[in-house]
Amino acid sequence: MELYSVFLKHPVVCTDSRNCPPASLFFALKGANFNGNAYACQALEKGCACAVVDEAEYARDERYILVDDALKALQDLASRHRKQLGTTLIGITGTNGKTTTKELIATVLSRKYRTLYTGGNLNNHIGVPLTLLKLTAEHEIGVIEMGASHAGEIRELANIVSPDYGIITNVGKAHLEGFGSFEGVMQAKSELYDFIAQNGGKIFINAGNDYLAAMARKSGIVPDKWIKYGKSSGNDLFVQGDTLNNLPVLEMKCRTKGESFEIKTNLTGVYNAENVLATVATGHFFGVSDREIAAGIEHYEPKNNRSQLLKTKRNTLIVDAYNANPNSMSEAIRNFAQLKSDNKVLILGDMLELGAESQKEHQNIVGLLQSTGFTNVLLVGRQFKSAEHNFYAFDDVASLNEYLQRNPVCDAWALIKGSRGIMLEKTIEFL
Numbered sequence: 001m002e003l004y005s006v007f008l009k010h011p012v013v014c015t016d017s018r019n020c021p022p023a024s025l026f027f028a029l030k031g032a033n034f035n036g037n038a039y040a041c042q043a044l045e046k047g048c049a050c051a052v053v054d055e056a057e058y059a060r061d062e063r064y065i066l067v068d069d070a071l072k073a074l075q076d077l078a079s080r081h082r083k084q085l086g087t088t089l090i091g092i093t094g095t096n097g098k099t100t101t102k103e104l105i106a107t108v109l110s111r112k113y114r115t116l117y118t119g120g121n122l123n124n125h126i127g128v129p130l131t132l133l134k135l136t137a138e139h140e141i142g143v144i145e146m147g148a149s150h151a152g153e154i155r156e157l158a159n160i161v162s163p164d165y166g167i168i169t170n171v172g173k174a175h176l177e178g179f180g181s182f183e184g185v186m187q188a189k190s191e192l193y194d195f196i197a198q199n200g201g202k203i204f205i206n207a208g209n210d211y212l213a214a215m216a217r218k219s220g221i222v223p224d225k226w227i228k229y230g231k232s233s234g235n236d237l238f239v240q241g242d243t244l245n246n247l248p249v250l251e252m253k254c255r256t257k258g259e260s261f262e263i264k265t266n267l268t269g270v271y272n273a274e275n276v277l278a279t280v281a282t283g284h285f286f287g288v289s290d291r292e293i294a295a296g297i298e299h300y301e302p303k304n305n306r307s308q309l310l311k312t313k314r315n316t317l318i319v320d321a322y323n324a325n326p327n328s329m330s331e332a333i334r335n336f337a338q339l340k341s342d343n344k345v346l347i348l349g350d351m352l353e354l355g356a357e358s359q360k361e362h363q364n365i366v367g368l369l370q371s372t373g374f375t376n377v378l379l380v381g382r383q384f385k386s387a388e389h390n391f392y393a394f395d396d397v398a399s400l401n402e403y404l405q406r407n408p409v410c411d412a413w414a415l416i417k418g419s420r421g422i423m424l425e426k427t428i429e430f431l
Contacts, residue, residue, distance in 0.1 A: 003052070003065060003073060004080055010049045013074075013133045015126065020046040027074045028053045029126065040064065071126070078129030079160045085135050087116075089142040090282065091161050093154055093192050094169030095185060096328045097275045098123070100267070100306055101169050102145040104279040108296035112288045113140040120304070121322075123147035128157050141286070149353065150178040151188045158195035166196040166203045167278055171211050172327030177355035186215060193219035201225070204281050206274055208232050229281035231273065239281040246270035247339050248309055248318070254280045254290075261290045263297050267307045268318045271331040305416075305425050314410045315345075315431050320417045321424040324351045326361045329417060330368055336415045337372045345409055346374055347400070347427060349418020350381025363387045376412075378403070381422050397426045404430040 007013070012024040017039035020026065026043035028036030028051060037058040040051035044063055052065045052073055059066040067073040082089070092102050099121060106117035116139045118131050123145040131144060146157040171186050179185045196203055197220040205212055207230035216226065229239040238256070245251040250265045250272050265276060276297060283293040302308045310317040320332055329351060336346065346369070354361050362383040369377055370389070377391040380400050385393040394400040409431055418424045 003077055006050055007077055017043040020048045022047040023049045026051040028070045075129045075160050078132040082132045082162055087135055087139050087142050089144055089161055089163045090165045091144050091146055091163030091192055092167045093146045093189055095172035095174045097169040098145055101275040101278050102143050104297055104300055105282045106143045107300045108279055108283040108288055108293050109141055111292045111296050114138050115141050117143040118145040129160055148188055149175040154188055154191035158192055164201050166192045168212055172325055174325035175353050176357050177353045190215045190219055193221055197221045202227055204278055206230055207237055227281055227285055229277040239277055239284055241277045243270055243273050252276055256284045261294055263294045265297055266301050268309050269307055269335045272307055312431055315412045315414055318415045322420055324417055324419045329365055332417045333368055339413055341413045343412040345412045345414040346377045347416045348379055349422030349424045350383040352419040352421050358383055397423050401427055401430045
């Protein structure tokens with residue numbers, strides 16, 4: 001039986017045999033430590049109508065659909081479904097800010113359109129097709145986040161998503177183990193621009209980012225396909241914005257077609273200004289009123305340890321501990337340095353997946369901390385601990401928390417920033 005016909009009868013897809021909605025379609029995916037084929041029978045017993053498997057020994061009756069590769073079948077199904085519906089889709093990638101930008105844009109567009117968007121951080125080769133398979137005829141627009149840690153991944157995802165519009169938030173030094181160099185990052189992120197150029201789509205682009213401009217030109221996207229936003233002035237800008245305040249939360253003044261309006265966000269960090277401008281440009285392009293754009297952004301509450309402002313019984317925390325790389329870490333430190341307070345604490349964790357550049361990049365961050373005059377700094381992770389400095393350093397969060405229990409922090413502003421693998425969110429309860 002053709003897989004798409006089965007999907008139309010059973011349009012709820014699952015990949016976890018522990019979570020099987022009634023009459024759903026189970027895909028037996030494989031991982032480093034598991035084989036989904038072995039759980040196909042269990043998925044059917046728990047309520048799935050059919051199971052897609054790629055090992056013949058598990059295809060026991062007509063409820064099993066045997067394919068060459070279950071993951072490829074999932075991706076091909078998602079691609080076909082997306083093309084069958086023809087929904088307008090916006091693809092988003094970038095080194096920093098892609099999840100926040102996706103959330104903001106989806107929030108704004110949802111005020112006018114029935115909008116599907118990537119849930120959480122499901123932006124990989126599995127999460128993207130699962131998101132697309134949630135599309136229905138009722139959806140008017142979709143916002144799809146695409147992540148990558150190796151060259152070629154964005155190309156593969158773009159071919160599945162077939163975005164009509166593209167946004168690269170920025171490019172920076174992240175996942176250098178996979179990309180090899182900053183140039184490798186640029187080339188990999190450009191794969192989204194390449195798809196847009198080949199298929200006649202348009203891009204929303206930060207006019208002040210020379211890297212993005214060079215990438216767009218190299219990909220062959222003609223200038224009349226550029227929807228520009230930025231902080232600079234210029235008649236060719238679709239949206240222009242200025243930062244009014246960024247401490248403790250970001251406030252901006254934006255201009256569209258000569259009209260101006262102010263936005264007070266719930267986001268910390270001036271580096272989020274680019275994400276806000278991308279959102280204003282996208283919303284304005286799709287006909288959302290300035291009032292509704294501002295309201296959508298102002299009602300957005302950051303979560304998942306991204307640009308969050310948290311108040312505990314003793315301290316005020318800026319929590320940005322979902323991810324970290326040299327660019328985002330430097331921006332967060334510089335932004336925190338502007339905060340007017342006599343009691344500031346920095347709790348920083350290692351930046352992971354930097355490969356051969358790791359030692360140098362961690363030492364650069366230490367140098368930035370020293371040049372900005374910070375003294376109350378707590379560093380977590382092997383890379384920071386091996387760097388040359390006089391700050392307190394800990395092997396892991398458990399060691400840090402033991403220190404905080406003996407030396408409690410009170411009446412302070414604290415910046416918490418590090419890669420997800422360091423798990424700095426576990427220190428919040430000790431602050």
